[in-house]
Amino acid sequence: MKNVFIIGSLLVFTATTAFAQDEYVYNQPAGFILHKTTKAQREENRLIKKEKAASSPSYMTAQHFMVDFPNAANVSWKRGSFEEASFTWNGKEMKAFYDMDDVLIGTTTPASYSDIPANAQKDIEKYYKDYTPTSVIMFDDNEFNDTDMILYGNSFEDEDNYFVEMTNNNKIIVLQVNMQGLVSFFKDISYSNVK
Template identity: 80%
Template sequence: MKNVIIIGSLLVFTATTTFAQDEMVYNEPAGFILHKTSKAQREENRLIKREKAAITPNYMTAQQFMVDFPKATNVNWKRTTFEEASFTLNGKEMKAFYDFTNTLIGTTTPASFSDLPASAQKEIEKYYKDYTPQTVILFDDNEYNNSDMILYGNSFEDEDNYFVELTNNNKTIVLQVNMEGLVSYFKDISYSNVK
């Protein structure tokens, strides 16, 4: 009779423990019980973590940014190929790009068509007369960093350049203009979401 009671008690204990494991997990290192999360909850947690990682810079990059731009305001981060900070400095909207070694690659600032070298303006007006200039940005390279920059999904050599978006009906192209006024075709972004 004792054996039946002991075996019965063990079965009840085993069943209770088995079913309890579906509900809770004992976290031995921390010494407390955590509730198991559903698959949907775990996926949502992963998504939140990815979104947070996409807008949170590496600690060392953030520290270097504060050294490079101590008076920057309205700073927002995102991770693409590089770590990118959008910010305001002395009333100008800017972007700074950092490589995997936390070193500044360069910055972009909005510019206007009239900021381009005169020879480049004439060449664009002559050869692209059916196009209308839209956006012009100036990429200012950090000469102390040899990392190539990527804009509009294309890589280019380290040097200061203007990038001019031109539109003609449904077509949008980007021209690259160096500081001496040399104009070159860079990319067709008509159907691209890469900027």
């Protein structure tokens, strides 16, 4: 009698297990195929996930961005030292930089050479007369965040500044100009791919 009870229990257990497995297979999403992935496929999937993560902000950064720049258009994200959003806002091309605490560090916008203070223009023409200005960006600091910004691979203290790229044949340098017109050498980027 004991054997009949044990065999009966094993049959019920086996049937239940088989039914549960069938149910699992039938409840898979359409097109779902159970198979082993190769090492190359796993590596490709990992790279795709990594690329997607590099081009999307954290949830909190995205929320802060929407509050900081309502109605921003053509938004694209990049992760590096900071989370960086490139976008158009009120007709201007801009970049916004967020720290690891999801707080705005500052923004950059393209500027023209004539936007920098007049006394800085005179100093540049005097001390860098062999160079030609090629582009200018204006960094607008978020005064409520003490995180130092990194541009062109160099860190600088929090304050609004212009950055002027200057060329002389194959040499490209960047000058930093503060709002009072003080000009200082910032970096030689002739052989660098950092911007």
